[in-house]
Amino acid sequence: MSLSAFKRALWVFHVPTGSCNGCDIEIVAALTPRYDVERFGIMLVGTPRHADVLLVTGTVTRPMAERLRRIYEQTPDPKAVVVVGGCGSTSGVFYESYNVAGPVDEIIPVDVYVPGCPVRPEAIIDGVVKAVAKLERPVAKERT
């Protein structure tokens, strides 16, 4: 059985680590009838244990840093991390703020960055699809 299993069956878990709710609303928008990500097999799940991809929104506040690390460790392998929004990618307007532990990639390894403030649902879907490609890559390496 290969990792191409993720191609049409991807369960994502949404981790808000201190976002303004803008990106979170756009993630919800991707589930609505207009975008309907379920038709690609992408499903929002309620626990990191069921997740294949973590969608992290917002720059990481100090209290959330430890939680984010734990959520990442709780997610079963193979997994990918998609950062949604400018704040999570670079800290955005909260750059070097006193209560910010840093952008997401300073806390956990990140696979895909989706910039935007807030990002559009199309961009989120594109980011998740790129994450699938990342999930499948280790197997491709083994084959060659």
Added chain:
Amino acid sequence: MIVQMIWQSAAVVLGGLLLGLVYKGLDRKLAARMQGRIGPPLRQPFLDVRKLMVKENVVPRDAVPWLFHAAPILALVAAATVLLYLPLGGLAPVLTGRGDLILVLYLLAVPAVAMALGGFAAGTPFSAVGAQREIVMMMSYEFPLAVVVVGIVWRTATLGHSPAFSLAVVSGTPLWSLVGPLGVLGLALLLLCLLVVTPAELSKIPFDIPEAETEIAGGLLVEYSGVNLALFYLADALKTVAMGALVVALFIPYGLAGVFGLEGLVAGIVDVAFFLVKVFAVVFASVTVVRVAMARLKVDQVARGFWIPITTAALAGLVLLILDKAVVG
């Protein structure tokens, strides 16, 4: 004989799994269409299971490992065993025995108990809350379910069909045409109660309080991942078929082959196909439509709802059947 039975059992369980996953796919597709979405492809549940098989199987630090691993297997085996006792269209059940209907009732409770056990064994607050809710749900819906079954069995027995509590006898005598008008009313009430119990038995919206993704993050499945989660997923698929088949066996055990005067292999195929349609109709009416139209109930609403209105309705159905016996004989 034994070898043949093993082959038959394997065929029924595999067929049930396939069918359960197809029904799950249909359910998701139709629910999406009702919400104005395109929805996942029909084979989505198969893809989900395949993906779960690849994932890491995490056991939490505070879990009781043997119980944590045993629970999904227990759930799957119990759900598969129920299917072996149920008549599937024109096919006779693989296993039969004295009072097999009572056994089916108990076996239907086992997957829920297994899920609760797994939830407690995971040793985390969300799963413990989910497990407690599952137990509360079971205590609520088991009584109306038992009343429905007892009502049907009692009326069948009073019409001179024995032995009582035999699924073969109950599904061999469709009561609708044998009872008077009061009896038909009673049967309709019992059918309604059973259709309300079905989504609760399957933990679907509005009775998905043990899982409740948005409030307790997946409830009793919260710590499950990988193969164990896939086993629960398959157990759920099998249980869907089993519940549908139980409703069909109790209330609509009609075949088409007799109507068209078919015989032999053709009759078997027609009856099995008609059976699949009936099971689908039951699942569609009591799971898909309800879950799209309603939101999740609170646990106290479910407990009160089953204990007072649904139990009353079921008992009223039973009383109507008793009156029918007094009038019609």
